Amino acid sequence: MTHPVTYEREGRIGLIRIENGPVNALGHAVRAGITAAIDAFAADAEAGIAVVYGVGRLFIGGADISEFGKPPQDPWLPEVVNHIEACPKPVIAAIHGAALGGGLEVALGCHYRLAMQGTKLGLPEVTLGILPGAGGTQRTPRLTGLATAMEMISSGVPVTPDDALSSGLIDRIGTGDLLADAKGYATELLDQNAPVRPVSAMPRPAPDAGASAAIRATLAKRAKGLVSPLAAVEAVEASCSTDLTEGLAFERARFNEVLDTPQREGLIHAFFIERKVARLPEIDGVAPRSFARIGVIGGGTMGAGIATAALLRGLAVTLIERDAAAADKARATIDGNLAAAVKRGKLSEDKRAAILSDALITATDYAALSDADLVIEAVFENMDVKKQVFAELDRVCKPGAVLATNTSYLDINEIAASISRPADVIGLHFFSPAHVMKLLEVVVADKTASDVTATAFALAKTLGKVAVRAGVCDGFIGNRILSHYRAAADRMVLAGASPFEIDDALTDFGFAMGPYAVADLAGLDIGYMTRQRKATTRDPQEVVPTWADELYHLGRLGQKTGRGYYIYEGRQGTPDPEVEDLITKARMEAGIAPRAFTKDEIVRRYMAAMVNESARVVEEGIAQRPLDVDVTLLSGYGFPRYRGGPLKWADMQGLRALLADIESYAQDDPFFWKPAPLLTRLAAEEQTFDSLNAG
Numbered sequence: 196m197t198h199p200v201t202y203e204r205e206g207r208i209g210l211i212r213i214e215n216g217p218v219n220a221l222g223h224a225v226r227a228g229i230t231a232a233i234d235a236f237a238a239d240a241e242a243g244i245a246v247v248y249g250v251g252r253l254f255i256g257g258a259d260i261s262e263f264g265k266p267p268q269d270p271w272l273p274e275v276v277n278h279i280e281a282c283p284k285p286v287i288a289a290i291h292g293a294a295l296g297g298g299l300e301v302a303l304g305c306h307y308r309l310a311m312q313g314t315k316l317g318l319p320e321v322t323l324g325i326l327p328g329a330g331g332t333q334r335t336p337r338l339t340g341l342a343t344a345m346e347m348i349s350s351g352v353p354v355t356p357d358d359a360l361s362s363g364l365i366d367r368i369g370t371g372d373l374l375a376d377a378k379g380y381a382t383e384l385l386d387q388n389a390p391v392r393p394v395s396a397m398p399r400p401a402p403d404a405g406a407s408a409a410i411r412a413t414l415a416k417r418a419k420g421l422v423s424p425l426a427a428v429e430a431v432e433a434s435c436s437t438d439l440t441e442g443l444a445f446e447r448a449r450f451n452e453v454l455d456t457p458q459r460e461g462l463i464h465a466f467f468i469e470r471k472v473a474r475l476p477e478i479d480g481v482a483p484r485s486f487a488r489i490g491v492i493g494g495g496t497m498g499a500g501i502a503t504a505a506l507l508r509g510l511a512v513t514l515i516e517r518d519a520a521a522a523d524k525a526r527a528t529i530d531g532n533l534a535a536a537v538k539r540g541k542l543s544e545d546k547r548a549a550i551l552s553d554a555l556i557t558a559t560d561y562a563a564l565s566d567a568d569l570v571i572e573a574v575f576e577n578m579d580v581k582k583q584v585f586a587e588l589d590r591v592c593k594p595g596a597v598l599a600t601n602t603s604y605l606d607i608n609e610i611a612a613s614i615s616r617p618a619d620v621i622g623l624h625f626f627s628p629a630h631v632m633k634l635l636e637v638v639v640a641d642k643t644a645s646d647v648t649a650t651a652f653a654l655a656k657t658l659g660k661v662a663v664r665a666g667v668c669d670g671f672i673g674n675r676i677l678s679h680y681r682a683a684a685d686r687m688v689l690a691g692a693s694p695f696e697i698d699d700a701l702t703d704f705g706f707a708m709g710p711y712a713v714a715d716l717a718g719l720d721i722g723y724m725t726r727q728r729k730a731t732t733r734d735p736q737e738v739v740p741t742w743a744d745e746l747y748h749l750g751r752l753g754q755k756t757g758r759g760y761y762i763y764e765g766r767q768g769t770p771d772p773e774v775e776d777l778i779t780k781a782r783m784e785a786g787i788a789p790r791a792f793t794k795d796e797i798v799r800r801y802m803a804a805m806v807n808e809s810a811r812v813v814e815e816g817i818a819q820r821p822l823d824v825d826v827t828l829l830s831g832y833g834f835p836r837y838r839g840g841p842l843k844w845a846d847m848q849g850l851r852a853l854l855a856d857i858e859s860y861a862q863d864d865p866f867f868w869k870p871a872p873l874l875t876r877l878a879a880e881e882q883t884f885d886s887l888n889a890g
């Protein structure tokens with residue numbers, strides 16, 4: 196194998212080349228290679244200056260994350276960065292694409308920094324539950340001042356070369372070819388006899404009590420529940436009062452603390468599974484079909500959102516509505532969505548105008564779909580209505596067009612069987628608002644062709660969505676699991692917990708909102724309709740939240756009517772005491788004497804229900820791997836990212852303990868609490884869900 200780091204010389208310029216695809220991560224061989232290359236440069240009497248650069252898409256994507264949690268191997272990254280900085284001759288970092296985390300720290304160890312236009316410069320460690328551990332917290336503030344460094348490091352958000360230049364993080368912006376620009380800069384510095392310029396020798400940043408207080412106030416909201424952003428801020432602040440050696444020791448101590456947390460484990464799990472989720476053997480090497488022109492049937496909130504998502508990513512859309520007035524309304528909704536994107540700076544006014552005039556066609560005749568490559572129906576959730584739509588699509592669409600349904604629970608096999616080309620049929624379950632929400636469940640039916648599945652994943656990538664493969668069942672992955680943990684919450688309410696206590700316990704756990712606040716946001720009519728739909732098939736032992744039905748009949752549909760579980764003034768709700776009265780009535784009717792629930796019990800029951808149903812979903816092949824469940828809950832259901840997903844959380848709790856919880860709940864409520872066989876097996880084998888993610 197060729198070495199990932201090489202040293203060679205051109206004239207008086209030493210070139211240190213890093214090639215460790217795909218992101219030039221700083222694994223052991225790269226760290227050792229950089230150290231050796233610096234030594235070679237220092238010993239090379241003909242070389243006056245060196246350029247460090249990366250091959251491929253970017254400079255360096257950071258430390259090798261897969262090494263965290265394993266025994267460290269010398270040289271450590273902080274030593275490598277110090278070694279570069281201590282080089283007696285100047286070293287330039289020539290940065291393109293991205294310098295992230297340890298990658299930027301390597302650049303900060305260099306004496307001069309050139310970044311190409313369009314490069315991302317950032318210290319995103321906090322997004323992985325850690326903090327910069329190779330001098331980033333000490334060198335950055337010496338260059339940028341305290342406030343900028345604290346914001347950059349505690350948010351993890353990369354900065355542009357323009358911002359980096361004005362804050363002092365870099366010295367120059369390149370606009371041409373990376374190596375040509377770097378060699379030009381090196382020649383200039385040689386001509387000037389430019390000295391080494393170690394950041395560690397620069398003056399300490401001045402303390403800034405105002406900035407320190409402001410960042411803490413920001414973190415209390417932005418990083419609620421997270422450990423590493425505040426630890427990172429404290430490490431940056433230490434740079435005001437310590438020399439570099441002491442500062443690095445402080446940084447290392449904080450780094451080691453956060454490295455050892457479940458938050459780090461959860462966040463790094465999330466990072467890797469989000470990249471693994473689209474890797475499916477069934478579409479490996481399968482070429483997707485074209486999807487340049489998308490058809491959308493139905494221009495309600497969902498259809499208009501799907502159309503907006505496609506238009507924002509440069510796809511052409513033909514939207515079908517039942518009559519001209521509805522088509523105009525859909526166009527107006529899409530226009531409103533695009534206007535919001537302009538307001539947020541995501542789209543230019545010119546682009547918006549061009550999309551509306553050129554890329555969007557609204558029509559009332561299905562014949563307008565004859566040239567569509569992929570059609571997504573988003574009409575009323577009714578099997579007969581869907582079948583009529585698919586019959587039309589079967590009639591007008593060109594051979595090979597992908598025919599997708601956005602149903603959230605209907606049997607896609609039945610829809611597929613109703614037309615002449617079932618292999619072209621797939622479920623594309625978007626979440627509302629479809630142009631905002633990240634998750635897309637790709638529901639693969641029995642006869643779906645593999646290139647149709649590949650097309651769905653390619654479309655998701657174009658749309659910037661996280662696609663998860665799901666199988667056909669009522670609710671697919673996400674809504675099926677949701678209905679189970681919601682049922683656990685309703686059972687707790689009937690037994691004595693208030694919806695507000697439940698929401699409170701779960702927001703403490705890390706959810707952005709609890710289930711009852713979410714119900715208010717979605718609209719209590721949604722849950723009511725679902726209960727009506729399931730009324731005939733429901734087991735009599737299921738708990739029906741009659742209080743929620745009563746709220747529906749009172750017209751209290753949640754945020755949109757100003758009252759649901761909560762009373763709203765603006766978007767902030769306060770508990771509605773009348774809800775408690777309705778619940779008390781329901782308990783009396785059921786002959787239940789209410790009991791108290793602690794926050795801990797609420798969380799454990801809610802999570803146990805979520806994990807138990809998730810295990811069934813995996814066992815039945817609705818989700819092919821535990822990671823598909825974790826990604827679904829993280830991307831579409833507000834599950835706290837730092838806990839890694841419900842099955843990662845379960846692994847970290849220990850499956851035996853979780854099973855013991857379920858068995859103890861089953862003593863009082865054997866109908867609801869039946870341990871999933873997969874959970875029972877993994878617990879008995881002392882295995883984890885993660886062991887099923889391999890491959």
Ligand code: 3H9
Nearest residue numbers: 220256257258259260261272295296297319327328329470
């Ligand atoms: C750090 O630096 C700590 C230091 O301060 C202190 C240490 C003492 N390591 O995302 P992609 C893999 S912490 C290992 O699809 P893109 C990734 O899993 C680090 N592997 O590409 C995937 O593998 P596969 C701070 C990594 O072009 C493949 O590379 N840095 C790493 O869409 C392609 O990734 C960060 O947090 C890594 N560091 O985006 C940056 N990075 O093909 C993390 C990626 O097998 N990385 N992989 O699935 C990113 O944000 C994006 O990967 C990046 C490229 C923007 C770089």
